[in-house]
Amino acid sequence: MTLTTSAPTASPLATADPAIHRLIQAEQERQSLTLEMIASENHTSHAVMEAVGSCLTNKYCEGYPTKRYYSGCTFYDQVEELAIRRVTELFGCRFANVQPHSGASANTAVFFALLEPGDTYCSVVLSDGGHLTHGSPVNLSGKWFKPVHYPLVYDESRPDFGHVDYDAVRALCLQHKPKLLLCGYSAYPRIIDFPRFRAIADECGALLMADIAHVAGLVAGGSHPSPFPHCHIVTTTTHKTLRGPRGGLIMTNDEELAKKIDKAVFPGTQGGPLMHVIAGKAVCFGEALKPAFKDYARQIVANAKALATELMTRGFRLTSGGTDNHLLVIDLRRTDKELTGKDAAAWLEQAGIIVNKNTVPRDDRSPFITSGVRMGTPALTTRGMKEPQMKQVASLIDQVLRSRGNAQILASVRSEVTNLCRQFPMPVA
């Protein structure tokens, strides 16, 4: 054997497929030199990525631990059991299904388990901060079932402006008698009152489902109240504030519901589980069980509050007037009647600040244009940023949103963003 002193050997991917390798390198650089402020995104750990990139991708494991349809599943059983043990400890519940490929798959499985086609359920409409899978007419949840949407408080003079209108939820549920009452949202900056929802569900004979896709990491870290023991079913993603691999998860305390859900995931709506991703989920749950994750969750919220306060000081209006969690939505109609969410997001992207356009409650613009931008702090917090950086970021956002797209202003913000990113690198552990 000879020792090589030349350049490090190219990775298997670089050798086998330089085109894809180059694109991944370019994306790596994009992520490291931009401010990732999409409220549903995060930077996962290398440990999670190693599990997801492992040989566990090779195996079919249809079924559940010790009840598989294929041979050779010994280690996969242990991986899945460990993932389940960790996540039930993390959320303080009895049963979990870790196989859903995504949040949408998790929700589909729950609907398949609990509803018949045409059944009524109650949820928030997409444009008020709900999710596509909560009854949008273009989604299975809206096509095959009958969603009835409950409102937020739209009256700005009320102290609970922008919150769920719980009295209206109750009235609507008593009127429509839904089988399922759904809480949990994609663009809702306030705490969800699970006990209050449960009281309403009990009164009208509905099962209560919480989709905590967005706040799961805050719940796990103790910075948002837990849906347990109030909710009958809890679904979530694992890749947002929870900071794991892309995936879904369903939890419950009820053994009968757990059995129905297992059947609805497989064979009801999915085939073979993504065991490499389930291993990544197990790693993520292990990370979230460590004390440091509590600090992380707390800092996400502290950062969001700092960002919100500074933006409001600078004259921006936020939906519901602030935030209690990891995200906020700027209602652009209040600062600049001409400025759309679409333009704002495009200018911010030019400046290296990545957000998404978002409808605001009672938006009269389409979901492709919108009157708002949504932003969150999970990814910036992962990079180690704290309140002083949030003040700086608010100032950069302010400059961009008042720039009218001026190229010089955007370029100057872009270079400040690059500097900030270099001071707070993406996770290396």
Ligand SMILES: *Cc1c(COP(=O)(O)O)cnc(C)c1O
């Ligand atoms: C993100 C999200 C989902 C869907 O997750 P996917 O993994 O993209 O399918 C479901 N519900 C809510 C509330 C979400 O925010």
